[in-house]
Amino acid sequence: MLGCGRRQKSSREKILDAAAELVSEIGAGRLTLDAVAEKAGVSKGGLLYNFRTKEALLQAMVQRLVDEVSAEREALREQAEPGRNLEARLCTAALLKLRQGGMRDVANGMLAASAENPRLLDPVREVIRATLENLKATSDDLDAALVGWLAIEGLNSFEMHDLSPFSEEEHERVVQAVNRLLRKGIA
Incomplete structure (x- = not known):
């Protein structure tokens, strides 16, 4: 029966x-529209219909990452237990998802591409600004929320650049400390 099961990707x-x-695989700097069209199984014209330039494609990739983190945060909201610093807890949990799967590699590639074109990260800058404003408006303990957010961003940054000195156990210890901080606040 048509229309049942998985929807076909656009x-x-x-x-x-x-x-x-x-x-x-190769980084954003070496990405070509021809290679993307071939890998996607679409014609170059089909690619250009959707993305007129490489920059437009890269911008869409950054926006997609932003949207995925936002969607993850909203999915987590449905399961979150109410309590202190809910928005900060949702934010940090969604950010921790960045380290899983291919999202980390794509984010790293996009960060490298932003060296050539800093405007690529404008959507990320807007999300960071909006996150800060949201935390200021909703946190029961703003100091705890800010420290927790920065700690998780720092962990992600270390890992994104393969600079993390932490073992998996130490990483988890930091995450648990952030979770305790967000639930109990700074004394």
Whole structure:
């Protein structure tokens, strides 16, 4: 029966998936529209219909990452236990998802691409600004919320750049400390 089961990906989604795979493999600097079209199984014209330039494709990839983290935060909201610093707890939990799967490699590639074009990270800058404003408006303990957010961002940054000195156990210890801080606050 037609229409049941998985929906078929749009050509735009196929292109973004292919670009993400290529960025993970070769980096954003070496990404070409021809390679993306080939990997996505679409014509160059089909790619250009969706993304007129490489910059437009890279911008869409950054926006997709932003949207995925936002969607993860909202999915976590449905399962979150109420209590202190809910928004900060949701934010840090969603950020921790960045370290899983291919999202980390794509984020790292996009960060490298931003060296050539700093405007690529404008959506990320907006999310950071909005996150700060949200934490200021909703936190029961703003100091705890800010320290927790910064700690998780720091962990992610270390890992994104392969600079983390922490073992998996130490990483988990920091995450648990952040969770305690957000639930109990700074004394």
